[in-house]
Amino acid sequence: MASFELRDFSSDHSMLALNTATLGHNVEGHGAGWSPEQVIDACAERGYGAVTWWRREIGDRAAEIGERTRAAGLEVWGLCRSPFLTGPLAPPDRQSVLDDFHASIDMAAGLGAASLTICVGGVVEGSHSMRESLKQVTSIVAEVAPVAQAANVRLALEPLNPVYGGNRSCLTTVRDAVDMCEAIDHPAVALAIDVYHVWWDLSLASELKRAGAERIVGYHLCDWLADTQDVLLDRGMMGDGVADLRHVRAAVEAAGYDGFCEVEIFSAQNWWKRDPGEVLDTCIERFRNCC
Amino acid sequence: MASFELRDFSSDHSMLALNTATLGHNVEGHGAGWSPEQVIDACAERGYGAVTWWRREIGDRAAEIGERTRAAGLEVWGLCRSPFLTGPLAPPDRQSVLDDFHASIDMAAGLGAASLTICVGGVVEGSHSMRESLKQVTSIVAEVAPVAQAANVRLALEPLNPVYGGNRSCLTTVRDAVDMCEAIDHPAVALAIDVYHVWWDLSLASELKRAGAERIVGYHLCDWLADTQDVLLDRGMMGDGVADLRHVRAAVEAAGYDGFCEVEIFSAQNWWKRDPGEVLDTCIERFRNCC
Numbered sequence: 364m365a366s367f368e369l370r371d372f373s374s375d376h377s378m379l380a381l382n383t384a385t386l387g388h389n390v391e392g393h394g395a396g397w398s399p400e401q402v403i404d405a406c407a408e409r410g411y412g413a414v415t416w417w418r419r420e421i422g423d424r425a426a427e428i429g430e431r432t433r434a435a436g437l438e439v440w441g442l443c444r445s446p447f448l449t450g451p452l453a454p455p456d457r458q459s460v461l462d463d464f465h466a467s468i469d470m471a472a473g474l475g476a477a478s479l480t481i482c483v484g485g486v487v488e489g490s491h492s493m494r495e496s497l498k499q500v501t502s503i504v505a506e507v508a509p510v511a512q513a514a515n516v517r518l519a520l521e522p523l524n525p526v527y528g529g530n531r532s533c534l535t536t537v538r539d540a541v542d543m544c545e546a547i548d549h550p551a552v553a554l555a556i557d558v559y560h561v562w563w564d565l566s567l568a569s570e571l572k573r574a575g576a577e578r579i580v581g582y583h584l585c586d587w588l589a590d591t592q593d594v595l596l597d598r599g600m601m602g603d604g605v606a607d608l609r610h611v612r613a614a615v616e617a618a619g620y621d622g623f624c625e626v627e628i629f630s631a632q633n634w635w636k637r638d639p640g641e642v643l644d645t646c647i648e649r650f651r652n653c654c
Numbered sequence: 655m656a657s658f659e660l661r662d663f664s665s666d667h668s669m670l671a672l673n674t675a676t677l678g679h680n681v682e683g684h685g686a687g688w689s690p691e692q693v694i695d696a697c698a699e700r701g702y703g704a705v706t707w708w709r710r711e712i713g714d715r716a717a718e719i720g721e722r723t724r725a726a727g728l729e730v731w732g733l734c735r736s737p738f739l740t741g742p743l744a745p746p747d748r749q750s751v752l753d754d755f756h757a758s759i760d761m762a763a764g765l766g767a768a769s770l771t772i773c774v775g776g777v778v779e780g781s782h783s784m785r786e787s788l789k790q791v792t793s794i795v796a797e798v799a800p801v802a803q804a805a806n807v808r809l810a811l812e813p814l815n816p817v818y819g820g821n822r823s824c825l826t827t828v829r830d831a832v833d834m835c836e837a838i839d840h841p842a843v844a845l846a847i848d849v850y851h852v853w854w855d856l857s858l859a860s861e862l863k864r865a866g867a868e869r870i871v872g873y874h875l876c877d878w879l880a881d882t883q884d885v886l887l888d889r890g891m892m893g894d895g896v897a898d899l900r901h902v903r904a905a906v907e908a909a910g911y912d913g914f915c916e917v918e919i920f921s922a923q924n925w926w927k928r929d930p931g932e933v934l935d936t937c938i939e940r941f942r943n944c945c
Contacts, residue, residue: 450880451880451881485880485896486880486896488880490896491896491897491898491899492898492901493853493854493856493898494856524816524817525815525816525817525854525855526815526816526817526885528853528854528878528896529878529879529880529881529882529895529896530880530881533854535854535855536855536856538856538857539856562784562819563784563816563819563824563826564816564826564827565784565785565827565829565830566829587819587820588820589741589742589776589777589779589820589821590742590820590821591820594817594885604820605776605777605781605782605819605820606782607782607783607784608782610783
């Protein structure tokens with residue numbers, strides 16, 4: 364690893380972004396239920412640098428919410444997310460996938476979001492094959508990439524923890540994600556790196572070096588709880604788990620990433636039940652001290 | 655991959671071994687509750703080739719059960735397992751780990767088992783470091799390896815799915831397991847490969863080639879259910895999930911493995927509730943047709 368200086372956030376959280384899933388806004392029936400305006404005001408008054416939204420919060424107000432976010436001094440960092448492209452959770456056919464993919468790009472563009480997150484979806488039903496499934500993902504993302512470029516939105520392929528390989532993401536490692544970027548070889552196609560999904564991978568630094576700075580458009584913070592009770596909705600607050608957060612960030616920054624650090628904590632039984640203001644304050648404190 | 659011929663099991667299950675966890679015998683309060691004698695008779699009459707036992711079934715009858723197994727025409731393929739060596743589930747200190755590790759080697763030797771499975775344990779508490787945790791594992795296994803060699807027992811390091819990284823295994827990839835074998839460099843130290851843990855890994859074939867035939871002492875069968883309900887006790891029967899079972903076996907055999915295929919299905923809500931005879935019959939049918 365070349366010599367570089369890790370960014371010092373110990374007394375500065377202007378590079379902290381809120382992913383609103385941290386307030387439970389990604390799942391119907393959970394979380395704070397704040398309006399986008401409440402989220403924006405709460406983040407702005409605390410000095411967050413940006414917000415990443417979920418589609419279900421935006422509806423038909425993309426341009427309005429984008430402008431409102433920026434007017435408060437925050438950037439719109441990302442939008443979650445494209446449809447699943449393959450597997451049991453994807454829309455029923457390729458055209459439906461493409462239609463919803465285009466709709467999500469339109470929304471990201473309306474918001475002025477820098478990137479759109481892609482969780483690619485699980486193994487193609489009946490295929491019993493990661494390779495075949497990844498081929499189908501590659502084909503769809505390659506087809507959509509020019510649309511994203513025209514909309515000025517980067518597509519952020521997010522490799523997910525292998526525990527999701529069956530249903531949510533046949534893209535399970537940074538290595539495979541970099542390979543997919545290289546295979547598609549389009550400037551709109553890049554990566555997002557999430558602590559929850561990659562913390563265990565000793566090849567992280569070398570794979571991110573291989574990706575290069577231009578291909579890393581997101582870095583997501585949370586922690587892995589040693590005794591996790593639910594692999595979907597029991598993520599830990601930074602510092603409460605076993606991940607080496609400083610080491611992961613060093614790998615990301617050594618590869619050239621200098622963007623926001625986006626806190627994204629799915630936590631149905633803990634953080635989503637707390638006062639949202641307390642959650643936002645805790646994220647800042649942990650970001651400064653543990654990340 | 656060099657040209658090789660995949661073993662043909664379509665009308666021959668003499669290389670099928672039963673891991674008794676498939677009958678729920680690994681967890682108190684679950685499963686068939688059969689005596690070892692019942693297990694032996696049921697496997698022998700169906701033409702299984704070997705049995706892998708769990709320590710809780712053996713008690714102080716290791717030599718007796720080993721002889722009884724062989725008298726029925728079956729091999730004792732393995733014993734599950736050493737204590738966790740690190741992390742929250744390990745014994746409280748290094749000496750306690752070593753004592754129980756030695757006890758498990760003694761039992762494996764008493765049974766005449768070819769190998770003892772090692773699930774290495776999770777991240778060392780307070781360390782927040784996979785690397786530090788793996789170092790501690792390496793140190794313990796290296797210390798115990800000569801004891802195992804003297805007892806004629808191979809130590810089978812089993813990399814577990816990264817979902818267990820926090821509590822059950824900081825050894826999460828075949829790559830890291832091969833690295834650990836190379837670091838220890840002792841003839842008693844080898845690998846076991848389990849479909850459940852490696853099915854998602856596209857580097858499997860190349861890593862197993864790097865390991866070499868001498869270092870692969872176990873191959874475990876089950877399937878990964880796309881919509882798994884529990885990452886510990888909801889494994890699938892071969893053919894019911896999304897894993898490419900033929901591809902995984904091809905990787906193992908191309909690396910030179912020619913030992914038993916050991917079916918090991920933890921399934922509290924499905925297979926453990928069925929008649930054990932039906933389970934054993936189904937394993938044979940699926941082994942011949944799906945594996």
